[in-house]
Amino acid sequence: MAPQPLNETQIGEVLSGLPGWAFGDDRLVREYTLDSHLAAVALLVHIATLQEQLDHHANLTVTYNQLGVAVNTHSVGGLVTELDTQLATRIEEIAAGHGAR
Numbered sequence: 168m169a170p171q172p173l174n175e176t177q178i179g180e181v182l183s184g185l186p187g188w189a190f191g192d193d194r195l196v197r198e199y200t201l202d203s204h205l206a207a208v209a210l211l212v213h214i215a216t217l218q219e220q221l222d223h224h225a226n227l228t229v230t231y232n233q234l235g236v237a238v239n240t241h242s243v244g245g246l247v248t249e250l251d252t253q254l255a256t257r258i259e260e261i262a263a264g265h266g267a268r
């Protein structure tokens with residue numbers, strides 16, 4: 168079954184448990200700062216591995232020691248679904264271990 172888009176109330180509830188994450192332009196977004204460029208790239212690779220396991224993929228952007236994450240669900244026309252909140256939750260769990268802030 169296709170994932171269902173979440174409404175703004177549902178997204179707000181999820182975001183209250185995801186510090187640093189925001190909703191904008193129909194995406195869940197987060198900007199991480201790492202201690203170095205290599206640390207940012209290492210977190211990107213870890214997230215990419217997770218994304219392959221989940222078969223759900225965020226846009227990842229490295230700018231020196233910063234890693235931007237933006238995710239929505241293409242298959243429902245670019246809206247936020249539970250697949251995005253699940254990925255954001257998993258990313259948030261692993262980011263701490265990389266010293267991301």
Ligand SMILES: C[C@H](O)[C@H](O)[C@H]1CNC2=NC(N)=NC(=O)C2=N1
Nearest residue numbers: 222223224225239240241242243
């Ligand atoms: C075929 C494959 O399962 C799909 O293209 C997946 C891959 N990753 C995806 N990632 C995101 N963000 N949205 C999707 O709809 C999506 N679909």
